[in-house]
Amino acid sequence: MRDQARQxxxxxxxxIVLLATAAVTAQIADFGGQLLQRKVQLALIYLILTVALYVxxxxxxxxxxxxxxxxxxxxxxxxxxxxxxxxxxxxFSQLPHFLQHANWPTTAAITFGGVLAAAFALVLSxxxxxxxxxxxxxxxxxxxxxxxxxxxxxxxxxxxxQGLEGIPQGTTVNTALAWSLVAITAAYVVQISxxxxxxxxxxxxxxxxxxxxxxxxxxxxxxxxxxxxxxxIAGGLFAQYIGAFNASAFYLDITFLTVxxxxxxxxxxxxxxxxxxxxxxxxxxxxxxIENGFNVGSVHIPGRSGLREVILAVIMLTILILRPRGITxxxxxxxxxxxxxxxxxxxxxxxxxxxxxxxxxxxxxxT
Amino acid sequence: xxxxxxxxxxxxxxxxxxxxxxxxxGSLYALIALGMALIFGIMRLVNFxxxxxxxxxxxxxxxxxxxxxxxxxxxxxxxxxxxALGMERIAFRPVRNASASTLLVTSxxxxxxxxxxxQLIFSPLPKTTNISNTLIQSWQVxxxxxxxxxxxxxxxxxxxxxxxxxxxxxxTIGVQMRAAAEDFGMARLLGVxxxxxxxxxxxxxxxxAGVASFLLVAQTGAVFPTMxxxxxxxxxxxxxxxxxxxxxxxxxxxxLLGLIxxxxxxxxxxxxxxxxxAFTYGIVLLVILLRPQGLIVxxxxxxxx
Numbered sequence: 108m109r110d111q112a113r114q115x116x117x118x119x120x121x122x123i124v125l126l127a128t129a130a131v132t133a134q135i136a137d138f139g140g141q142l143l144q145r146k147v148q149l150a151l152i153y154l155i156l157t158v159a160l161y162v163x164x165x166x167x168x169x170x171x172x173x174x175x176x177x178x179x180x181x182x183x184x185x186x187x188x189x190x191x192x193x194x195x196x197x198x199f200s201q202l203p204h205f206l207q208h209a210n211w212p213t214t215a216a217i218t219f220g221g222v223l224a225a226a227f228a229l230v231l232s233x234x235x236x237x238x239x240x241x242x243x244x245x246x247x248x249x250x251x252x253x254x255x256x257x258x259x260x261x262x263x264x265x266x267x268x269q270g271l272e273g274i275p276q277g278t279t280v281n282t283a284l285a286w287s288l289v290a291i292t293a294a295y296v297v298q299i300s301x302x303x304x305x306x307x308x309x310x311x312x313x314x315x316x317x318x319x320x321x322x323x324x325x326x327x328x329x330x331x332x333x334x335x336x337x338x339x340i341a342g343g344l345f346a347q348y349i350g351a352f353n354a355s356a357f358y359l360d361i362t363f364l365t366v367x368x369x370x371x372x373x374x375x376x377x378x379x380x381x382x383x384x385x386x387x388x389x390x391x392x393x394x395x396x397i398e399n400g401f402n403v404g405s406v407h408i409p410g411r412s413g414l415r416e417v418i419l420a421v422i423m424l425t426i427l428i429l430r431p432r433g434i435t436x437x438x439x440x441x442x443x444x445x446x447x448x449x450x451x452x453x454x455x456x457x458x459x460x461x462x463x464x465x466x467x468x469x470x471x472x473x474t
Numbered sequence: 475x476x477x478x479x480x481x482x483x484x485x486x487x488x489x490x491x492x493x494x495x496x497x498x499x500g501s502l503y504a505l506i507a508l509g510m511a512l513i514f515g516i517m518r519l520v521n522f523x524x525x526x527x528x529x530x531x532x533x534x535x536x537x538x539x540x541x542x543x544x545x546x547x548x549x550x551x552x553x554x555x556x557x558a559l560g561m562e563r564i565a566f567r568p569v570r571n572a573s574a575s576t577l578l579v580t581s582x583x584x585x586x587x588x589x590x591x592x593q594l595i596f597s598p599l600p601k602t603t604n605i606s607n608t609l610i611q612s613w614q615v616x617x618x619x620x621x622x623x624x625x626x627x628x629x630x631x632x633x634x635x636x637x638x639x640x641x642x643x644x645x646t647i648g649v650q651m652r653a654a655a656e657d658f659g660m661a662r663l664l665g666v667x668x669x670x671x672x673x674x675x676x677x678x679x680x681x682x683a684g685v686a687s688f689l690l691v692a693q694t695g696a697v698f699p700t701m702x703x704x705x706x707x708x709x710x711x712x713x714x715x716x717x718x719x720x721x722x723x724x725x726x727x728x729x730l731l732g733l734i735x736x737x738x739x740x741x742x743x744x745x746x747x748x749x750x751x752a753f754t755y756g757i758v759l760l761v762i763l764l765r766p767q768g769l770i771v772x773x774x775x776x777x778x779x
Contacts, residue, residue, distance in 0.1 A: 170575040234763050241574040245520065245714060246762045249755040252707070256752040359703075363586055370579055413593030413699070420587035427580050428568040 121439035133284040150388035151283035159337035161380035168310035173247040176254040179357035181220035181342025188216040194273040213277040217343030224339025258354030270353025373433025498624035500732025501631035507712035509679035511724035515655035525706025526588040531687025532697035551684035558680025592699035600698040717768020
């Protein structure tokens with residue numbers, strides 16, 4: 108009995124560590140004023156976004172450009188449902204009747220945005236998940252472009268390139284943290300579930316996975332829908348954080364930023380998504396200050412636009428070349444005092460290609 | 475409904491004029507797509523940084539402005555080829571054996587680096603240049619205008635296609651490149667040097683991008699850090715349409731995309747015209763779903779028994 112409890116604890120340890128990491132990050136907000144609070148909110152929104160990207164890309168090995176389209180769906184949904192009717196009447200009289208009068212509470216609107224984004228992901232996944240890896244990536248890239256173009260031109264709903272404004276700024280550190288915890292937990296549950304394990308098997312070797320009865324399509328579809336849901340949630344939180352946006356907020360820049368976060372952290376582990384997003388958020392904020400110019404003593408050093416992006420690109424290239432599996436080396440942060448090797452390195456990474464054959468065989472027996 | 479139809483010109487002259495435009499636009503697209511297909515064929519790399527080579531070429535044209543345009547063109551070509559070789563050596567060679575996804579992400583980072591590097595050095599504001607006044611003039615044939623620049627675009631494309639055909643068919647390195655595109659592992663076993671063929675494909679891709687850059691800048695006259703985005707999206711769409719990794723496919727895809735863009739621009743009802751590119755990507759999705767191997771199947775992609 109005690110042994111069983113210990114096993115469950117060891118099994119859940121990587122999750123506990125990551126939940127704690129997110130919670131500690133949120134506590135940083137208490138040390139500063141409103142500006143710091145906003146930075147922490149944004150970091151947590153990026154965390155959810157990166158976790159959303161990870162749920163599909165990390166588990167399946169197929170790069171998706173779709174996460175940002177889901178974010179866009181969530182952001183527009185939340186914005187349209189929560190902008191006060193009076194503002195809509197004054198500024199966006201072209202909106203359809205039912206949106207004119209919608210005045211939803213924040214959490215309901217954000218949740219609904221997530222559900223709508225998940226539904227969009229489900230519809231997309233029906234044809235797209237049948238495609239092989241690279242082709243599926245390119246198809247999601249086409250989707251990203253279509254969503255961007257529609258958002259930028261649809262006068263009656265998205266207000267075309269002018270975008271939406273007057274969105275109540277309801278996102279707080281606590282709501283962002285709460286959704287982060289939900290996202291991390293959901294991602295971990297997906298990953299250790301039967302579906303997740305099968306999906307990760309297909310990532311390592313699709314043919315071998317198929318030969319032992321993994322259908323691949325259904326597994327990818329599930330991960331894609333979960334990814335869509337949290338992409339939508341991140342979008343809703345972002346809308347309520349930023350207050351005003353247009354379609355170009357959900358295009359290549361933010362796509363690049365989330366990809367950097369995941370790649371730098373480590374594509375194949377949830378720890379990579381969480382740590383990578385927090386790390387890059389921090390670096391990115393520091394670089395932003397440098398980019399805006401700063402003072403050394405009495406000398407003002409002027410900023411240059413583009414500096415932050417150049418350095419982020421260099422960080423990403425360095426990681427890709429020198430440590431292609433990211434800061435975490437694609438591993439979860441497992442219980443450090445375990446006697447059994449496979450527990451120490453995490454169930455899902457113990458069987459990876461690098462392990463010498465004899466050892467790998469041993470691990471299979473243990474599992 | 476009648477108002478919708480009235481906004482569309484169905485005359486024969488309009489049709490012919492659009493056809494002329496489509497051919498010259500398609501030539502430019504084919505040049506861009508060809509460079510990307512060459513690299514994809516050998517390395518399985520969808521090079522998102524290809525468009526930024528056009529941007530590099532653009533800034534070269536601005537900074538070197540002065541000498542007559544043929545000299546300027548040659549200098550731009552050299553600079554684009556050097557940048558292409560540089561990105562291969564620094565960024566792509568170390569990750570060469572990684573998965574197609576990793577390569578894609580790497581090219582994304584390279585693109586971002588170049589784009590923002592240009593922004594850092596030259597500021598985000600566009601710079602203008604005037605390459606040649608004679609090239610902007612047009613010939614008039616009946617009611618149809620043919621810009622000299624468009625004629626040059628088509629002519630240059632045809633010449634380059636012929637030269638590339640000769641190079642790939644007749645020279646040793648060309649044959650090796652085709653062999654590598656068909657089966658990289660087998661080619662290496664037979665003594666083809668991986669570094670040489672890959673570097674060569676990047677150099678040629680760079681040259682093609684240089685030509686495309688020259689033609690583009692001669693037409694628009696403006697150079698800015700993000701100017702590579704539109705061309706790389708064009709190249710991406712064209713190689714998917716034509717069949718990834720097939721050179722003929724890239725050319726066909728480029729011309730086809732030129733035709734699609736001009737047709738949608740000319741004949742879509744006014745209210746839908748701003749969605750033109752969304753329709754283009756919709757067609758891309760359809761092609762991916764219904765004919766994932768593209769319109770022309772690269773030999774390597776065929777099922778082996």
